[in-house]
Structures are given as C-alpha cells and as structure tokens.
Amino acid sequence: LFEDNEDWKDYWMNDHSDVFYSIGKDNTIFHTVIWPSMLKGASTDEIEYEMPRYEFIQQYLLAEDTQFSKSRGTGLSTSDALDKYPADYWRFYLARNIPEDHDTKFSWDDFEAEINNVLNDTVGNFINRTLSLAEQWFENEVPVGELTEADEQALEEAEKTIDNYVEAFENHDLKEGLSHAIELARIGDRYLSEEEPWNNEDRREETIHVSVQIIRALGATLYPFTPETTEKIEDMLNAEIHTSEGVDALVDPLLGGLEPGHELGKREILFEKIDTSDQQGEDEMEHEFNEDTISFDDFQNMDIRTGEVEEVEEHPNADKLYKVKVNVGKTTLQTCAGLKNFYEKEELEGKKVVVLANLEPTELRGEKSECMMLAAE
CATH class of the missing domain: 1.10.730.10 (Isoleucyl-tRNA Synthetase; Domain 1)
Structure with a gap:
C-alpha cells in the first residue's frame, strides 16, 4: 500500500504531529496498552513512531x-x-x-x-x-x-x-x-x-x-x-x-x-x-x-452437530453474553453466546441447540469460547 507513497510518515513519524485515536470501548485494552507498546518496541534511535496523544473511547x-x-x-x-x-x-x-x-x-x-x-x-x-x-x-x-x-x-x-x-x-x-x-x-x-x-x-x-x-x-x-x-x-x-x-x-x-x-x-x-x-x-x-462461497471440502470440514445446553452463567465481563456449556456427545464445550437480550438463563438450560463444534478456541472478554451456537431471530 505504501510502496511508492511515504506521506504516512508525516503522521506516524513526525514529532510535530499529534495522533488521536477514536475507538470503541471493546478495543480499549488493545489500543491503550498493547498497540502503544508495539509502537515503542518498533521504534529505534533512527525511527520513532508517534504515540497517541489522546484516545476517544466511545460507547456503542x-x-x-x-x-x-x-x-x-x-x-x-x-x-x-x-x-x-x-x-x-x-x-x-x-x-x-x-x-x-x-x-x-x-x-x-x-x-x-x-x-x-x-x-x-x-x-x-x-x-x-x-x-x-x-x-x-x-x-x-x-x-x-x-x-x-x-x-x-x-x-x-x-x-x-x-x-x-x-x-x-x-x-x-x-x-x-x-x-x-x-x-x-x-x-x-x-x-x-x-x-x-x-x-x-x-x-x-x-x-x-x-x-x-x-x-x-x-x-x-x-x-x-x-x-x-x-x-x-x-x-x-x-x-x-x-x-x-x-x-x-x-x-x-x-x-x-x-x-x-x-x-x-x-x-x-x-x-x-x-x-x-x-x-x-x-x-x-x-x-x-x-x-x-466456500468449497464443498471446506463445508465437509465443519463439524456441525446437535447438542444440549447443560449450564448457563452470566459472563463476568460482558453485559450481553452468557457463558454456555453444551454437551455435544463425548465432550462438553463452552461458548460465549450473545443471547442475553433474547433468553433468560432458565429458558436455555436443557435446550437442544445446533453448534459448530470444531471452531478454533478463542477468548471473548477473558472467557474461553470453544464452539459457536447457531441461532437466528
């Protein structure tokens, strides 16, 4: 993108520029801690990246x-x-x-x-x-x-x-x-x-x-x-x-x-x-x-199965998420599901649901999520 254009340096590598970020509240940690640390780490005696002077952290x-x-x-x-x-x-x-x-x-x-x-x-x-x-x-x-x-x-x-x-x-x-x-x-x-x-x-x-x-x-x-x-x-x-x-x-x-x-x-x-x-x-x-579109081979690699909700808890770090444990046969998987606006916890417990069971595990707001519940309004 910048192969023949170095205008970006006027913003990122200029001590006369003031850098401002406007971010959503869900990206606060990355943009206030991790990203500035990366800029510091990438800076040298010859090249110094400008740190954010001010960050606008917006709600939703x-x-x-x-x-x-x-x-x-x-x-x-x-x-x-x-x-x-x-x-x-x-x-x-x-x-x-x-x-x-x-x-x-x-x-x-x-x-x-x-x-x-x-x-x-x-x-x-x-x-x-x-x-x-x-x-x-x-x-x-x-x-x-x-x-x-x-x-x-x-x-x-x-x-x-x-x-x-x-x-x-x-x-x-x-x-x-x-x-x-x-x-x-x-x-x-x-x-x-x-x-x-x-x-x-x-x-x-x-x-x-x-x-x-x-x-x-x-x-x-x-x-x-x-x-x-x-x-x-x-x-x-x-x-x-x-x-x-x-x-x-x-x-x-x-x-x-x-x-x-x-x-x-x-x-x-x-x-x-x-x-x-x-x-x-x-x-x-x-x-x-x-x-x-995805190929048929990619589709075959998706492990989509029916499971039963065993346990539902409040997510400690998110207002709209539940921590849900789903029994998918030989194992129980945990997912973080955005269903709080649609179901009470008691309504989900014991429910049969469709899940993508071989999704790469990740973390959502600090909690493990190992699968994805498939749902629609």
Whole structure:
C-alpha cells in the first residue's frame, strides 16, 4: 500500500504531529496498552513512531438493543445508509449523537427530527433566507452598512460562540463543537427575525451585511461535520471559507471577511426535509447477502452437530453474553453466546441447540469460547 507513497510518515513519524485515536470501548485494552507498546518496541534511535496523544473511547451505537455489527448483520450498513440519504445528513446526526458516556440507540424518528428540525429548519433556513434577500435587494452583492449597536451585539455574540467552538475542539469534545456551530445559525436567525428588514427598509443593508458574515463563520465551523455542505456554502458566498490546516486556522477571521460589494454566488437549497416512515416499515437491520462461497471440502470440514445446553452463567465481563456449556456427545464445550437480550438463563438450560463444534478456541472478554451456537431471530 505504501510502496511508492511515504506521506504516512508525516503522521506516524513526525514529532510535530499529534495522533488521536477514536475507538470503541471493546478495543480499549488493545489500543491503550498493547498497540502503544508495539509502537515503542518498533521504534529505534533512527525511527520513532508517534504515540497517541489522546484516545476517544466511545460507547456503542445500538440498533434497537443490539450493537451495530457488520459481521453479525445487525444495524444499518454504510452502503445502505448512503443509498437512503446524503452523507452529510449521517455525519451531522452521528456527530450530534456520539455515544460518549453511555450506549445510544439509533432511531429513525430521532434521525428525522435532527435533519428536519435542526439541519434544515435552523441551519438551512437561516442561510436561504439571508441569501435570497441579498439576491432580491442588493443584486446578489454584500451590501454596505454602518453598523449599529444591535449589529455589533450580534457579531460579538457570534464571536464568543466561535471561541467556545474552538475551545470545544481543543478539549476534544466534537459533540459540543457541533452544538456551538448550530448556535451560530440560531444567533443569525434570531438576529434576522428581530431586525425584520422586510418591514424596515432603513435596516436592510446592515442586517444582510451582518447575516452574511455569520453565514461565512457558520460554513467554516460546520466543515469538520458536513464538508459537502460547507463546499456548497463556499460556492454560494463565492469565497473560500474553510481550511484543512487545523482548528486554529478557522478564526482568521471568520467574521468581517466578506467586504461590501463582494459578489455572491448562485444560491441553492442545501437540505430537504425527510420522511423516514417508509424506512421504519422495512427491515433495516437486514444487511446485504454475502455472495462469497466456500468449497464443498471446506463445508465437509465443519463439524456441525446437535447438542444440549447443560449450564448457563452470566459472563463476568460482558453485559450481553452468557457463558454456555453444551454437551455435544463425548465432550462438553463452552461458548460465549450473545443471547442475553433474547433468553433468560432458565429458558436455555436443557435446550437442544445446533453448534459448530470444531471452531478454533478463542477468548471473548477473558472467557474461553470453544464452539459457536447457531441461532437466528
């Protein structure tokens, strides 16, 4: 992969880079203990790998009561999600619902509410209202205006929100950062509604001038979360407003960057309201059929047999797993089965089950698992 490309060294072998990991809670030990130890062990006097500066350890995003899992076919696959709605919709929703300190359930109703009420009605509505008025009143140019106390107050409030946004990123709090970006849209929309330039012709220049500056800041702060939307805002403002140089470069400056007389670009509708009722009627938890095949010889090597559950215990290190002992004839095998959400222990004891009996033994959360129970909803 890197045979003719050494760009990766700018990240992994550069003492000026800061390395951040975002991992699931089930990978905590590997990525906080084992992997850093491997990096240390692979480093020499000439080559030193950068250690992680900070690790975002996330809880689970759940499909109903089950963890999203590609291998188990639970949840919504990335390809299916993108077939249904644009990537920025998903980025926005997932950033708003990062499972930071507790498992979070995915819900189509919540997804619809975030997109319609926040992304469309708050962010999109403010941008569209402002630019349509600039188009209507000022031939699609940024107007001149002598700022009043109300205008300065709106810009000051926006500046404080940008400072809070930057602080959230410095504290590695992405969810909080997005909240401050959304607050910029609320500040602008509230300011526009209070000034009522459609009813006060004398205030039109100043109000649209200030609102356009806030849109520029809004587009920049949204960039880490909805990059495609920011690129559209850039086109509509006819100005580059984002940077890939890091969060510090977002404040140079965000407010006041569009001078009077600046020609704006072509306005477009950024978002559309969605109706997820049809999605809720589908079995969205069904993933694509695996078209890969195995040979008949491989199939013959699988020792699939009927067994009887002899004993069921709570798994000491996992909330959704049981330790299950299954009598498969001449021996008893132990497996760690994710059946806790579906059966009480007493319901499983004595049950006839189908198991793959010659699976290579492994450990699941510190407990031995020697076979696999085959089950389906």
